[in-house]
Amino acid sequence: MAIVILRRAGMAIPTLLGVTLMIWMLLSILPGDPLVGLLAPDATQADRDRLAHEMGLDRPLPVRYVAWLGETLTGDLGFSPFRQREVVELIQNAWRNTAILAGASAVFGLTVGMLLGTLAGVHRGTPIDRVVTGSAIVGLSVPSFWIAILLLIVFSAQLKWLPAGGIGQLSEGIVPFLKHLIMPVLAGSLTTIAITARVTRASVVETFQSEFVDLLRAKGLREWQVLLHVGKNAISPVLTTSGLQVGYLLGGSVLIETIFSWPGLGQLVFNAIAQRDLAVVQATTLVIAVTFVLLNLAVDLLQATFDPRIKRTA
């Protein structure tokens, strides 16, 4: 098992380097003047050159990448000239809030998706299956930001049941906290529910066609016992997709957090885009992408423990 962990973790290192390289390229090579906003409008060419030299912009690109990587690895994600704050500080505060929202959406979305998918898979070909499969394609197509606005219209503007935005502090009690969480979680997790349900259904249907299911039935096991065996064998693709889903939730948080004024990474990115504060956009992208890679690594390892077949091939 230790070998499996080491090998998988080793495979993540080139990916992580690739991520840093891509983010750095966005930061350094794409058009756009990195000195904009840092210089006074009446700055001379000499001022520009001096600042470029101070920031190391006159060095060759590979040297700049290695230097930047070193800074990033030591936790220096840059400075936001617009907010006059270290980007790390901004991200730290926002990170916790995004983790709450994405975590809650993931738990809710994956649970509901797996339940619906199993339900449809077990009752394949019945009206239940058709309703679930049909709803899944709706869930896949519907833009999360539109659902967010529809929820706001119904539950906030019309019924006035739920707050339109912001985050509830746990110190103020669990009820306001949950009230703030309901709509962002519902809007954000709809796609997760749809994709998870589809993957789960396909996997359950496929597993039910295996010969071991006939054997279990022939041995006289009850249907719910058979389902337990099927579930254990069908979980692998669902786990794979769940890692991806959490990543998509983090990516989609830009839209959901913006609409519900949720003070997380997504809202930080949105505001930074409006202010052309690229340091923040790129640092946040880096943090989310690294989380995404590590998350998929964790899912990989989890799969290896669940499924002995993977352990052997790894």
Add this chain to the structure above:
Amino acid sequence: MTSAAPTFTGTAAEAWRERDVPARPESYLQAARRRFMQNRVGLAALGVLGMLVLSAILAPWLTTHDPTVGVPAERLLPIGSAGHVLGTDEQGRDMLTRLLYGGRLSLIAGLVPVLIATSIGTTLGAVAGYLGGWVAAVIMRTMDMFYAFPTVLLAIAVSASLGPGLKNVIIAMTIVYIAPIARVAEAATRKVVVAEFIEAARLTGASTVRILFTQVLANIFSPIFVYASGLVGLSIVIAASLSFLGLGVAPPAAEWGFMLNALRGTIYVNPWVAALPGLFIFAVSISFNMLADAIRDALDVKG
């Protein structure tokens, strides 16, 4: 049949004429077309899309209002108002007019990246799959890097780095889609390369480029077409998302994602009008997804 042809009568001749063997076996594309024409959901989706695309193209002739200039006195009229069937927006512009015009940019922003990325991704994937070796390693490992990002986030990051504007949104989305298409093309090519007709083409002295274009491309078309058509529904939503975030068109242009964001502040005054642009995005996206499912079934591609 000409009058000079001999005529045969009798039951044996009848049976021979009505025999159940078609003159020529149905080709792959004919079979696909027949299967598609039998798929009611797919045809309905195609019909909805045809109407939406047509109404976007014909917007100037179908509408009577100016899409960019509003009447301040007629701001925020609800759905069903006289003269404004779908109401007006926060600047007193007719919603129906803006929704029809908005379809132009929304559809372009959703479709064009898929088209460009499909041609680039197919080329990269086919070259990698055909040549193999270090060329494939370089191409495919580069593509793998893109998989380390959640799709929407990568599109947002690239688009934000390039700066706002519809052109940059299209470039950003194209970059994001190349990797998955290249993967599909590479996998399909690797299956084709081992076929004997490729070997035969090589023996006749055909160049690599010629083989790629005449032999490989025709045989990897189906899986790529199915994947790309499935991507369009998502692409429409991502394009609208980027516009929603202010990365796409600049005011006063009409675009669905942008309109949805602009109307966000009016949900307490004129709620259902604010929801309309999203309904159009959803209608296009779900129609494309259903069409893609029908195409997949018709072309008989798994996945």
